[in-house]
Amino acid sequence: MRGPCQSTTCTFNATKKCVLGNAPDECENRPLIDEGTEEDALQDDKGEPLDVSPPLSAGVLGGPVLEASNDELETLPASRTMGLPQLNTMMESRPTCLVGIVGLSGAGKTAVLVSAYLLLSKGMLEGFSYADSATLRAFEEISRATRSWRKGDPPEHITNHTTLTDSREAGFLHLRLRRDTDDRIFDILLPDLPGEWSRALIGRKDAARLEFLRSANVIWLMVDGRQFANTGRVAYARYRARLLIERLADLLGSHRPQLLIVPTWQDKAAFPEDEVIGLQQHGRNFGFEVDVAPIASFSWNDDMNPGQGIASLFSRSLAARPAPPDFWPETRPDSDDRKIAAFRRRP
Ligand SMILES: Nc1nc2c(ncn2[C@@H]2O[C@H](COP(=O)(O)OP(=O)(O)O)[C@@H](O)[C@H]2O)c(=O)[nH]1
Numbered sequence: 155m156r157g158p159c160q161s162t163t164c165t166f167n168a169t170k171k172c173v174l175g176n177a178p179d180e181c182e183n184r185p186l187i188d189e190g191t192e193e194d195a196l197q198d199d200k201g202e203p204l205d206v207s208p209p210l211s212a213g214v215l216g217g218p219v220l221e222a223s224n225d226e227l228e229t230l231p232a233s234r235t236m237g238l239p240q241l242n243t244m245m246e247s248r249p250t251c252l253v254g255i256v257g258l259s260g261a262g263k264t265a266v267l268v269s270a271y272l273l274l275s276k277g278m279l280e281g282f283s284y285a286d287s288a289t290l291r292a293f294e295e296i297s298r299a300t301r302s303w304r305k306g307d308p309p310e311h312i313t314n315h316t317t318l319t320d321s322r323e324a325g326f327l328h329l330r331l332r333r334d335t336d337d338r339i340f341d342i343l344l345p346d347l348p349g350e351w352s353r354a355l356i357g358r359k360d361a362a363r364l365e366f367l368r369s370a371n372v373i374w375l376m377v378d379g380r381q382f383a384n385t386g387r388v389a390y391a392r393y394r395a396r397l398l399i400e401r402l403a404d405l406l407g408s409h410r411p412q413l414l415i416v417p418t419w420q421d422k423a424a425f426p427e428d429e430v431i432g433l434q435q436h437g438r439n440f441g442f443e444v445d446v447a448p449i450a451s452f453s454w455n456d457d458m459n460p461g462q463g464i465a466s467l468f469s470r471s472l473a474a475r476p477a478p479p480d481f482w483p484e485t486r487p488d489s490d491d492r493k494i495a496a497f498r499r500r501p
């Protein structure tokens with residue numbers, strides 16, 4: 155057998171035709187190759203022939219890189235919403251702020267998350283900058299619709315109705331923020347729940363799936379601000395907000411995180427002051443310290459910037475976190491202490 159053509163003027167290697175007209179098997183420019191014998195075949199230590207055939211994919215352009223999937227290889231995280239097990243792992247590994255978000259359908263729960271994400275991505279969430287997120291794909295999915303609409307013709311619903319793949323378990327979004335004033339890093343976990351969950355809570359149904367709220371540092375009770383500024387609708391809106399406060403009190407047992415009432419649609423109508431006082435009083439009856447943080451996640455009003463109030467909502471929520479425990483608290487030695495623990499150097 156002969157090898158490749160060695161002549162620099164011949165194109166045989168590419169065309170399989172000899173420019174000199176030589177028969178390919180007799181051309182002197184193609185040196186003879188020793189094909190070896192059966193005895194030369196590679197053998198292992200025990201004299202068994204070794205399999206030296208090339209791997210399936212070798213040399214096949216576009217062929218699979220691996221012959222089979224390797225479960226031991228690390229994969230990139232899916233970065234969709236986090237479930238409760240992932241949430242627990244994160245909360246155990248570092249200090250986090252868990253925000254509970256409740257409110258009926260259309261109140262603006264998804265919109266506030268979308269608006270915060272868009273503000274952060276433009277570096278416009280006042281006082282904070284984006285440091286990381288374990289759920290970027292989930293943020294991208296809920297924000298997709300906000301990126302395309304016709305100028306001058308804003309849609310009534312800029313976000314999609316929230317549905318969950320698992321109607322029993324909440325999905326959480328994660329944001330890591332850097333606070334400008336002191337460069338401190340905060341991990342925040344926020345659920346995006348369907349309004350039906352809050353409606354069911356009002357109807358005393360399926361409350362168990364909201365039990366994670368017992369671990370929340372702060373709860374945002376989202377209400378559609380337009381309803382409170384409308385004389386025909388305010389009574390019903392107020393009634394439902396109060397019912398939600400009562401149901402939350404039942405659900406939370408003795409736990410009382412800070413409760414922030416978040417009226418949305420401030421670009422359309424300001425939240426009435428007497429409603430603030432009424433809700434605060436009602437919350438106090440159930441042991442809640444109620445505050446009001448009005449926002450406009452989007453704005454169809456030239457006098458108000460979209461995202462108004464959201465930076466303040468975040469900074470107030472982060473301030474609601476309990477102070478970290480003393481690293482090494484000073485205690486007085488006690489006669490009941492074990493000897494070694496009772497031993498102190500007296501000044
Ligand atoms: N202009 C304006 N629109 C808002 C505001 N909040 C919500 N929306 C609109 O209301 C729709 C329903 O809000 P959404 O967040 O999906 O309600 P959810 O059911 O509570 O999640 C959104 O698609 C937005 O178009 C706001 O503050 N201002």
Ligand SMILES: [Mg+2]
Pocket residue numbers: 263264265314315316347348349
């Ligand atoms: Mg929603």
